[in-house]
Amino acid sequence: MSTKHDRAGSHHCRRMAAVFSDYLDRDLREAACRKVDEHLKRCPDCRLYLDTLSRTITLYRGLGGVRVPKNVESRLFATIRLAAAKKKQTKRTIR
Amino acid sequence: MNPDKEKDLLAAARSGDRRSFEQLVRSHQSHVYSLALRMLGDPADAEDVLQETFIALYQNLGRFQERSRLSTYLYRLAANFALMKLRHLRTHGGPGRDLAAAAEIPDLRPSPLEHAVRRELRDRLQQALLRLPPDERAVLVLRDVEGLGGRETAQALKLSLPAMKSRLHRGREALRRMMLDRTDPEDSP
Numbered sequence: 001m002s003t004k005h006d007r008a009g010s011h012h013c014r015r016m017a018a019v020f021s022d023y024l025d026r027d028l029r030e031a032a033c034r035k036v037d038e039h040l041k042r043c044p045d046c047r048l049y050l051d052t053l054s055r056t057i058t059l060y061r062g063l064g065g066v067r068v069p070k071n072v073e074s075r076l077f078a079t080i081r082l083a084a085a086k087k088k089q090t091k092r093t094i095r
Numbered sequence: 096m097n098p099d100k101e102k103d104l105l106a107a108a109r110s111g112d113r114r115s116f117e118q119l120v121r122s123h124q125s126h127v128y129s130l131a132l133r134m135l136g137d138p139a140d141a142e143d144v145l146q147e148t149f150i151a152l153y154q155n156l157g158r159f160q161e162r163s164r165l166s167t168y169l170y171r172l173a174a175n176f177a178l179m180k181l182r183h184l185r186t187h188g189g190p191g192r193d194l195a196a197a198a199e200i201p202d203l204r205p206s207p208l209e210h211a212v213r214r215e216l217r218d219r220l221q222q223a224l225l226r227l228p229p230d231e232r233a234v235l236v237l238r239d240v241e242g243l244g245g246r247e248t249a250q251a252l253k254l255s256l257p258a259m260k261s262r263l264h265r266g267r268e269a270l271r272r273m274m275l276d277r278t279d280p281e282d283s284p
Contacts, residue, residue, distance in 0.1 A: 060224065080117065
């Protein structure tokens with residue numbers, strides 16, 4: 001999005017944009033949140049920016065988790081058993 | 096898993112009960128693997144991190160004091176191993192060798208067109224994630240993909256809350272730009 005703000009407006013927008021992440025996470029104090037709301041009412045560029053930021057976050061949140069494939073799980077458990085056996089052996093040697 | 100059950104299993108595992116340890120592994124392995132795969136983009140590298148993480152837990156069971164949740168501790172271990180691997184890959188070979196495999200998320204929609212669109216989008220997202228600096232990627236994966244809270248993410252990565260938020264903001268902004276596929280420096284306010 002290209003900004004059509006004058007220099008002062010642009011600077012103000014950048015300051016606002018720095019808190020958009022917190023704004024979307026509902027992690028802003030009420031007063032700061034009101035300031036953002038007020039700014040958004042007046043600034044179509046920031047509304048567009050916030051909208052694309054929010055859509056991006058929603059998209060990659062949807063990536064979600066990945067299941068461990070069965071063969072990977074089998075190798076993991078084999079490794080753990082090996083480590084357990086080594087630990088036992090070391091204990092016996094120390095005794 | 097409920098916290099009491101987890102506590103019991105940890106106590107049993109500490110006293111040498113391997114089966115209890117394996118139950119803990121089963122309950123946390125997907126989160127660890129998922130984080131590693133999103134961070135590294137390669138299933139073989141993710142498997143290394145998965146093994147290193149649980150072996151480290153096994154060897155340090157006595158030292159884990161339960162001041163943080165087990166999941167947070169495991170995320171911390173896994174993120175550290177993944178970041179170490181990325182550093183190693185940077186000097187010995189490029190990261191993200193198998194991007195398509197890294198994006199293999201189960202598809203819930205049956206339409207072939209939907210399937211293709213979603214697949215392409217997931218691939219683009221995963222590729223974009225892999226282009227982020229590793230420190231920002233770790234924050235994004237834990238906070239947004241794995242869904243950890245802000246404090247938990249900061250704790251897992253041993254960052255202050257403001258530092259975590261700053262990386263999160265930078266990472267999200269970079270991803271937004273990449274997804275828009277534009278490089279115009281005037282692209283943000």
